[in-house]
Amino acid sequence: xxxxxxxxxxxxxxxxPAGAVTLVVLPTLAMALRLPDDRFREAWGTPxxxxxxxxxxxxxxxxxxxxASMVPLLLPRASQARPWPGLSPIMRQRLVLASSVxxxxxxxxxxxxxxVGVARGARPxxxxxxxxxxxxxxxxxxxxxxxxxxxxxxxxxxxxxxxIGTVLLMDGPVPGVYRRLAVVGGAALxxxxxxxxxxxxxxxxxxxxxxxxMVAAGSPRxxxxxxxxWAPVIFAPAVVAVFGAFEYxxxxxxxxxxxxxxxxxxAVERLSGYYTTAYNNGQMLYMFDAVxxxxxxxxxxxxxxxPVVEQIGLxxxxxxxxxxxxxxxxxxxxxxxxxxxxxxxxPFLDWGAAGGLLWWALAGLLLGLAYRAYCNGxxxxxxxxxxxxxxxxxxxxxxxxxxxxxxxxxxALALIGWWATRNPQRAPFEWKDMLRV
Numbered sequence: 001x002x003x004x005x006x007x008x009x010x011x012x013x014x015x016x017p018a019g020a021v022t023l024v025v026l027p028t029l030a031m032a033l034r035l036p037d038d039r040f041r042e043a044w045g046t047p048x049x050x051x052x053x054x055x056x057x058x059x060x061x062x063x064x065x066x067x068a069s070m071v072p073l074l075l076p077r078a079s080q081a082r083p084w085p086g087l088s089p090i091m092r093q094r095l096v097l098a099s100s101v102x103x104x105x106x107x108x109x110x111x112x113x114x115x116v117g118v119a120r121g122a123r124p125x126x127x128x129x130x131x132x133x134x135x136x137x138x139x140x141x142x143x144x145x146x147x148x149x150x151x152x153x154x155x156x157x158x159x160x161x162x163x164i165g166t167v168l169l170m171d172g173p174v175p176g177v178y179r180r181l182a183v184v185g186g187a188a189l190x191x192x193x194x195x196x197x198x199x200x201x202x203x204x205x206x207x208x209x210x211x212x213x214m215v216a217a218g219s220p221r222x223x224x225x226x227x228x229x230w231a232p233v234i235f236a237p238a239v240v241a242v243f244g245a246f247e248y249x250x251x252x253x254x255x256x257x258x259x260x261x262x263x264x265x266x267a268v269e270r271l272s273g274y275y276t277t278a279y280n281n282g283q284m285l286y287m288f289d290a291v292x293x294x295x296x297x298x299x300x301x302x303x304x305x306x307p308v309v310e311q312i313g314l315x316x317x318x319x320x321x322x323x324x325x326x327x328x329x330x331x332x333x334x335x336x337x338x339x340x341x342x343x344x345x346x347p348f349l350d351w352g353a354a355g356g357l358l359w360w361a362l363a364g365l366l367l368g369l370a371y372r373a374y375c376n377g378x379x380x381x382x383x384x385x386x387x388x389x390x391x392x393x394x395x396x397x398x399x400x401x402x403x404x405x406x407x408x409x410x411x412a413l414a415l416i417g418w419w420a421t422r423n424p425q426r427a428p429f430e431w432k433d434m435l436r437v
Contacts, residue, residue: 012229017065018067021395028276028396029396032050032275033055044338046335046338054283057353062360065364068360069365072372085171085214085382087171094420095416096168098419102412103180106154108154110155110187113145113155120145122144142195155187158184159207160387160409163208163211163409166181170211184204188201189201198246207387210386213231240271244267247266248263274397278340281330281340282346285329289349290352299346301403302406326341343394343395343396343397343398346399367392379417379420383414384417391406
């Protein structure tokens with residue numbers, strides 16, 4: 001099921017930066033604008049802060065991002081005759097070896113994470129109680145398994161394993177990869193359920209889907225190729241179903257006795273609430289948290305939450321008293337339960353209106369280059385772009401790209417990509433080879 005050269009050049013519209021962001025932002029933002037203040041208060045316990053002037057700024061951000069991301073697609077393309085992903089024998093061999101290292105690093109991370117939880121008091125009875133009650137909201141497991149610098153980092157390289165494993169399988173069979181993918185996915189699924197960390201499983205599923213879709217789009221089976229191009233229509237009900245499955249134990253058990261109604265209505269309203277309140281929170285932060293001269297926070301979150309840097313509180317030292325805690329501001333003016341800060345809004349909060357537009361233009365250009373190289377089969381971006389797709393779909397709620405949880409996977413994939421493509425007969429490595437446009 002390899003892609004033809006023409007299919008590879010076009011790619012998939014909904015995996016492109018412009019297509020993915022437009023697909024998710026426009027309908028969710030329109031939904032937030034349609035709802036009046038009383039609906040915000042009744043459904044999600046927050047006043048509506050969102051208004052037209054700020055919405056125009058957000059739409060301008062989407063527009064400059066989309067336009068900038070499409071600029072690289074206008075450049076001349078190199079002819080690529082080999083199928084996608086088109087691994088050479090030496091690349092494939094090295095990726096197989098690297099995947100084993102990444103897999104065992106992930107397993108070691110999860111074992112260490114479990115050991116930390118046990119040391120903090122977690123017992124088998126706690127997990128059984130959650131299974132019986134189907135209530136993860138009121139359980140204390142999330143507190144017991146609070147992130148640990150270094151340990152949680154190792155579990156995040158599981159993203160890298162899923163990407164490498166899926167790419168290898170799309171290039172040909174590899175013994176043991178299916179089993180290892182099931183182990184890594186199962187560990188993330190348990191983490192998503194017991195710790196109410198839904199992102200732990202989504203950040204594995206979305207990159208895998210990104211790889212599978214690129215291959216399926218070039219399938220000789222016409223129905224499969226066409227279905228892949230219309231996949232968002234197919235995925236929409238699946239997204240609601242997956243969200244509802246996790247939300248059942250995360251919040252439905254808690255709210256059922258208080259609100260009544262059907263679970264389906266609750267799940268749909270809850271899902272829409274995560275997006276509408278995110279835009280609303282972004283407007284609120286822009287109004288009450290835009291402190292002049294403050295050091296950028298969320299667009300540089302990977303820096304401020306890095307090991308040691310976070311422990312010594314470097315951000316607070318460099319920018320003392322510049323910003324109240326998000327939860328504190330939500331408690332005063334919104335609803336702490338819906339705490340998504342709005343990733344689309346963060347660059348404007350950190351850099352101002354003009355700086356935010358420039359930030360989105362630069363992000364669009366870089367992701368456009370990455371997407372183009374991904375479609376062209378550059379091994380670096382075949383590995384690096386799929387995790388970035390997660391950030392495209394989550395941009396209404398938060399900036400996934402700048403979070404520390406993504407950094408370990410990207411670093412691992414970059415190093416593995418360098419090693420896999422390094423020609424022993426031709427050194428040194430040149431950075432221009434990374435895009436291979």
